[in-house]
Amino acid sequence: MPTDFTEVAENAIQHAANLAKAGEDEVVLLHIINSDTKSKLKKDGETQSDLENKLQNTADELNQKHGIKASYKVREGSIFSEIGDVAEEIGARLLVIGTHGVLGMQHITGSHILKVASTSPVPVIIVQSKGVNASGIKxxxxxxxxxxxxxxxxxxxxxxxxxxxxxxxxxxxxxxxxxxxxxxxxxxxxxxxxxxxxxxxxxxxxxxxxxxxxxxxxxxxxxxxxxxxxxxxxxxxxxxxxxxxxxxxxxxxxxxxxxxxxxxxxxxxxxxxxxxxxxxxx
CATH class of the missing domain: 3.40.50.620 (HUPs)
Structure with a gap:
């Protein structure tokens, strides 16, 4: 579950949590550190440790709210290659990712999302800002x-x-x-x-x-x-x-x-x- 800490990414995390609970799976949060990340951290006066604390807090919240296992990974590189590589490395069954305009740190737009999806060894579920159906995928x-x-x-x-x-x-x-x-x-x-x-x-x-x-x-x-x-x-x-x-x-x-x-x-x-x-x- 790649995240760049935007509202769209947060919504995608909730979709991932819903899927993980239904499938008795774990959510692995992923952030790719690139030039956008470094610029944002410098602007906000934060470090990579602060970023990892945010990821850990989100994982803890998922565990407490949904009763699912959750962890995180941080990699440095390109979103177009690293996301698929990590999905393969951890043996993921699904990849859930949010799409939006040029916001946050990762700039994942509609055209870019297909490029990200093309590197995935597993199905990719792409969500926008619409919330999760409380009844799940019916x-x-x-x-x-x-x-x-x-x-x-x-x-x-x-x-x-x-x-x-x-x-x-x-x-x-x-x-x-x-x-x-x-x-x-x-x-x-x-x-x-x-x-x-x-x-x-x-x-x-x-x-x-x-x-x-x-x-x-x-x-x-x-x-x-x-x-x-x-x-x-x-x-x-x-x-x-x-x-x-x-x-x-x-x-x-x-x-x-x-x-x-x-x-x-x-x-x-x-x-x-x-x-x-x-x-x-x-």
Whole structure:
């Protein structure tokens, strides 16, 4: 859980705490010391020890308020590499990060957040300033497209859904190509079987081929079902037909401030093994 001590980062910490409590996990706070940090510390007359005291106090508060394990790490370097490196080092299951304009010390904006997410070995949940739903993540929306990687997204949506007894809403995209539409149908069938086999509630809706852009339709639909999370893939190659470049940024920075889970495609095709409770290469 990277933090730069801004209000947006504090809100992201509360989201991380909610997830950690539901998944019986630990929250590891992370601050990356860079030139922005050093300038801010000098301006405020503070030292790295003061910064670490703030992190420890936050970890103690999370433990007392939520009853979860919490700790912190401090690294020096670039947010674009260190965050992903630390996530891999500690064996993180999720990375939660706040996005905002040019504020605080880390300057993590919509365009930068995708660069940070691209280095993560685990799914990244990106939040804005909207607070945590007291009931947790009860509704999840994810787009069904024609890519093989879409199955990976279904697995991650299922993992979150099982933590909260959520409903997963499939937003089935539309293509002008019949072959792609057939593949989209197969991916939706796979996702439906996956959810049914694992006791996850699911509903299906379809993109209006005559409607506005896919990003706008997706967010509008997510808002209509009171979604607490939207899931997308973070690679132009796998989303070239639907989420090209700026569409990802629009979804992440959506006006409804719905948190967005971003997943980097894994090597090979990963299929969920419902009997084993894990997924693996096929």
């Amino acid at each position: 509704n999840i929306v994810f787009p069904i497209d024609s890519t093989a990687e879409n199955k990976q997204l279904a697995v991650q949506a299922m993992n979150i859904a099982k933590m909260y007894d959520s409903t997963v809403h499939q937003f089935v995209t539309h293509s002008t190509d019949e072959f792609f539409n057939n593949t989209i149908g197969l991916n939706s069938g796979y996702a439906t079987r996956l959810f049914n086999d694992n006791g996850v509630k699911t509903e299906i809706t379809y993109q209006d081929p005559k409607g506005p852009g896919i990003g706008k339709q997706l967010v509008t639909y997510a808002s209509g079902v009171n979604s607490d999370l939207i899931s997308i893939m973070n690679e132009d190659r796998s989303l070239a037909e639907f989420f090209i470049g700026p569409e990802n940024e629009r979804i992440i920075n959506n006006d409804e401030q719905i948190p967005v889970m971003v997943l980097n495609p894994m090597e090979g095709l990963f299929i969920y093994q419902s009997v084993l409770g894990k997924y693996g290469k096929e």
